Amino acid sequence: MPNIKLTYYDYPGHAEAIRLALRIGEIPFEDIRLHPSELPNIEDELPYGSLPTLSVDGEVYSHSSSILRFVGKQAGLYPNEELAALRVDEVIDTILDFFHGLESLDKDVESYFDDVKKYLINSVPRYLGGLDSRLKQFGDGPWAVGDSISIADLAVYVCVLYIKAGAFELLTPEEVVEYERLRSCAEAVREHPRVIEWNECVANKAAALKQRHSEMQNTR
Ligand SMILES: N[C@@H](CCC(=O)N[C@@H](CS)C(=O)NCC(=O)O)C(=O)O
Structure with a gap:
């Protein structure tokens, strides 16, 4: 078994689907969660x-x-069949495009929250509505592709988590569209026994990590 370390921040973001794939595949790994102020210490190690x-x-x-994709293959969460793999990649790249657009908005301008809201109003139907329709074409679910969980489902789950946790607070209830197929896919992931275990374990670790980060801040 190789020695695996995943480094990111202490939030789901771009790492949670990877963490879940490793957990579901029972691949041991070190889950390193940095405080943003630690980034300069490791910048030289980041390609x-x-x-x-x-x-x-x-x-x-x-x-x-x-x-x-790499950990998905190791964990048995990436299809061998090429067209199924293409569908999985399509789901992941759609979600990435959606987030890249959001992340490219300038956070330092006064209009940032209005810009996010405008982005969501235009891009949610385009990317998430588009993805919901594609998943309906791919099958009846609950999984995004085929009849078992894949890394595509983990990407959908994290995207739905993000949308529920924050993005939609900027929108009025009338502006929020319920995408049934994305929701049922995310729910199937949330109910997966290893995901339930993982979420409990993360909740237990959160207090200790918060303490470490606050001690770090105080010693600066
Ligand atoms: N293409 C990268 C982008 C990841 C990314 O944007 N990471 C952010 C944190 S969420 C980051 O490290 N930002 C630091 C910077 O760009 O200076 C990926 O998919 O991993």
């Missing part, structure tokens, strides 16, 4: 200056979708 990174036996790899 492109961004997180997450995956270290496999000391060799560092970058880009969340590449890492997700």
Whole structure:
């Protein structure tokens, strides 16, 4: 078994689907969660200056979708059949495009929240509505592709988590569209026994990590 370390921040973001794939595949890994102020300490070790990174036996790899695909294969969560794999990739890339658009908005301008709202109003139907329709074409579910869980489901789950947790607070209830197929896929992931276990374990670790980060802040 290689020695695997996943480095990211202490939130789901670009790493949660990878963490879940490793957990579901029962692949042991070190789940390193940095405080943003620690980024400069490790910048030299980051191939492109961004997180997450995956270290496999000391060799560092970058880009969340590449890492997700790699761990998905190791965990048995990526189909062998090529067209099914293409569908899985399509789901993951759609969600990435949606997030990249959001992340490219300038956070330092006064209009940031209005810009996010405008982005959501235009892009949610395009990307998430488009994805919901595609999943309906792919099958009746609950899984995104085929009849078993894959990394596509983990990407959908994290996207739905994000939308529920924050993005939609900027919209009025009338502006929020319920995408049935995305929701049922995310729910199937949330009810997966290893995901339930993982969420309990993360909740238990959160207090200790909060304490470590607050001690770090106080010693600066
Ligand atoms: N293409 C990268 C992008 C990841 C990314 O944007 N990471 C952010 C954190 S969520 C980051 O490290 N930002 C630091 C920076 O770009 O300076 C991936 O998919 O892993």
